[in-house]
Amino acid sequence: MVVLENVTASYSMRRGLMGSRSVKVVDGVSLSISENEAVALVGESGSGKTTVGKLSIRLLKPLSGRIFYDGFDVTHLPESRLGKLRRETRMIFQDPYASLNPYMSVGEFVEEPLLVHGVEDKAERTEIVYKALEDVRLMPPQDFAQKYPHMLSGGQRQRVAIARAIVLKPRYLVADEPVSMIDASSRAEVLEVLNTLRKGYRMAILYISHDLATTRYFADRVAVMYLGRIVEMGGIEEILSEPLHPYTQGLIASIPEPDPRNRFVERETIQGELPSPQNIPRGCRFHPRCPKAFDRCRVEDPPLREVRRGRWVACHLY
Numbered sequence: 612m613v614v615l616e617n618v619t620a621s622y623s624m625r626r627g628l629m630g631s632r633s634v635k636v637v638d639g640v641s642l643s644i645s646e647n648e649a650v651a652l653v654g655e656s657g658s659g660k661t662t663v664g665k666l667s668i669r670l671l672k673p674l675s676g677r678i679f680y681d682g683f684d685v686t687h688l689p690e691s692r693l694g695k696l697r698r699e700t701r702m703i704f705q706d707p708y709a710s711l712n713p714y715m716s717v718g719e720f721v722e723e724p725l726l727v728h729g730v731e732d733k734a735e736r737t738e739i740v741y742k743a744l745e746d747v748r749l750m751p752p753q754d755f756a757q758k759y760p761h762m763l764s765g766g767q768r769q770r771v772a773i774a775r776a777i778v779l780k781p782r783y784l785v786a787d788e789p790v791s792m793i794d795a796s797s798r799a800e801v802l803e804v805l806n807t808l809r810k811g812y813r814m815a816i817l818y819i820s821h822d823l824a825t826t827r828y829f830a831d832r833v834a835v836m837y838l839g840r841i842v843e844m845g846g847i848e849e850i851l852s853e854p855l856h857p858y859t860q861g862l863i864a865s866i867p868e869p870d871p872r873n874r875f876v877e878r879e880t881i882q883g884e885l886p887s888p889q890n891i892p893r894g895c896r897f898h899p900r901c902p903k904a905f906d907r908c909r910v911e912d913p914p915l916r917e918v919r920r921g922r923w924v925a926c927h928l929y
C-alpha cells in the first residue's frame with residue numbers, strides 16, 4: 612500500500628559561521644507497508660525515523676527515490692493532487708503537548724478533519740466525534756468534547772490526538788513514538804487503545820519507537836534504522852530471538868531485564884554516541900561503535916541484503 616523506494620532526504624543545517632548546508636539524514640531507505648500490516652521502525656534518537664514517517668505520507672518530498680501510494684507514484688504530485696492520500700493517511704506526532712491547539716476544545720479539534728474533508732452535516736460530525744472519543748476511551752464523550760488541552764493529562768492529550776487521527780478512518784497511520792512523552796503509568800493504556808483501533812479499523816500502521824521492547828506488542832515486522840539507513844529488517848519474533856546486526860544486538864541487550872536472576876549477566880550494549888549526519892563515518896557507518904568491526908568494515912559500506920527469506924541485513928559478517 613505504501614512503498615518507499617530508495618528514498619533520500621536532507622535538511623539544511625547550520626554550520627558554524629560558514630552558513631548552512633544541506634545534510635542527508637535519510638539515505639537510500641526502501642520500505643513497504645502492506646494493507647493492514649503493522650511495521651515498527653526503531654533506532655536511536657536522530658537516526659531518521661520521524662523523517663521516514665513523514666516521507667511515507669508525503670509530508671516531506673524526498674531528494675531522490677520514489678514514493679508510491681496504492682501503486683501510484685506520488686513522489687512529485689502537487690498538494691492539490693494528493694487528495695486521496697491526505698484523506699486516507701494520518702500521522703500522530705511525538706509530542707502531545709505541542710500537537711494540540713490550546714485554543715480549540717477537544718470536540719472542535721477532533722472535528723476539524725471532518726470539516727476539511729467535507730462532512731457537511733453537523734449532527735453527523737458530532738456523532739462521529741463522539742464515537743472517536745469513545746474509541747480512545749475518553750468517556751463520557753460529551754464531557755470530554757467540551758474540555759480544553761490544559762485540562763488534560765499527557766495520556767489524555769495523546770488519546771485526543773489519536774481520536775483526531777482516526778476520525779476519518781485512515782487506511783494508514785504513522786504513530787511516531789506515541790508514548791515516549793507521556794508518563795509511564797498511562798503508556799500501556801494508550802498502546803492498547805492504538806492496537807485495538809488498528810485491528811478494529813483494519814489500519815496499516817508504521818509504529819515508530821526507539822525502544823524495541825514495546826514493538827513486539829504491535830508489529831508484524833520491524834525495520835532497524837541507524838544514521839539514516841535501514842540496517843536490519845524482518846519478522847519481529849525472529850529479530851527479537853535472533854538479531855543478526857551488531858546494532859540490533861546492542862538494542863536488544865539494552866532492553867531492561869525483567870528477571871532479576873539475569874540482571875547481572877554480561878550483555879553487550881552499544882557504546883558511544885550516534886555520530887552527526889554531518890560526519891558520517893566511512894565504510895560501514897556503524898563501525899566506530901561496533902564490537903565486531905574488522906578491516907573491511909572501515910573501508911567498505913555494506914549494502915542491505917536478504918540473507919534469509921524475509922530477513923535483510925547490512926553487515927559484512929553475513
Ligand SMILES: Nc1ncnc2c1ncn2[C@@H]1O[C@H](COP(=O)(O)OP(=O)(O)OP(=O)(O)O)[C@@H](O)[C@H]1O
Nearest residue numbers: 622623636655656657658659660661662663821888
Ligand atoms: N527540521 C529539521 N531541520 C534540520 N535538521 C533536522 C530537522 N528535523 C530533523 N533534523 C535532523 O535530522 C536527523 C534525523 O531526525 P529525525 O527527527 O528524523 O530522527 P528520529 O529518529 O525521529 O529521532 P528522535 O528519536 O529524536 O525523534 C537528526 O540529525 C535531526 O537533528
Ligand SMILES: [Mg+2]
Nearest residue numbers: 660661662705
Ligand atoms: Mg522522531
